[in-house]
Amino acid sequence: MSRRRTPKKRVIAPDALYNSVLVHTIVNHLMKKGKKSLAYMMFYETLSEIKQKTEQDPLEVIQKAVNNVRPLVIVKSRRVSGSTRQVPLSVDYEIGVALAIRWILAACRKRVGKSMISKMTNEFLDASKNIGNAIRKKDEIAKMAQANRAYARF
Incomplete structure (x- = not known):
């Protein structure tokens, strides 16, 4: 591990x-290969589709989806007495949000569909209703953490 001081948190502009x-x-x-304008266009289109489908504020739907997918615990591999164990660890809010976003977008990319916009719309709507692949991933991680809770002291 580095002995230098921890870097300052970067402030993300809205x-x-x-x-x-x-x-x-x-x-x-969401952005790939530095194409931020394309990513913005796709996400804004997703938000407008969410607004059409639900008649609600799309930001609230997105926030609810991210909070539903956000994990409270994760498992990390630790070497304990010669064997590798999956040790459950609690997750900070920022790291949990980053994981949730990553899992939702990975589930979007795995979905079968015509366009990324429709896949994102459906995945965010599913995640806000506590269903979908991202929720399943969160539940799998929580189940692994529950099974390995005996190693939580490491």
Whole structure:
């Protein structure tokens, strides 16, 4: 491990249209090969589709989806007395949100569908209703942490 001091947290500026840091974070995770304008266009289109389908504020739906997928515990491999154990660890809020966004977008990319916009719309709606692949991933991690809770002291 590095002995230098920990780096300062970077302040993420909110996006221009919705004035939300969460939207900017999701766009940064969605972006590939530096094409941020394309990522913004896709995500804003997703938000408009969510608004059409649910008649609710799309930011609230996105926030609810991220909070539903956000894990409270994760498992990490630790070497304990010669064998590798899966040790459950609690997760900070920021790390949990980053994991949730990553899992939701991975589930979007795995979905079978016509466009990424429709896949994102459906996955965010499913996650806000506590169903979908991202929720299943969270439940698998929680189940592994529950099974290995005996090693929590390491």
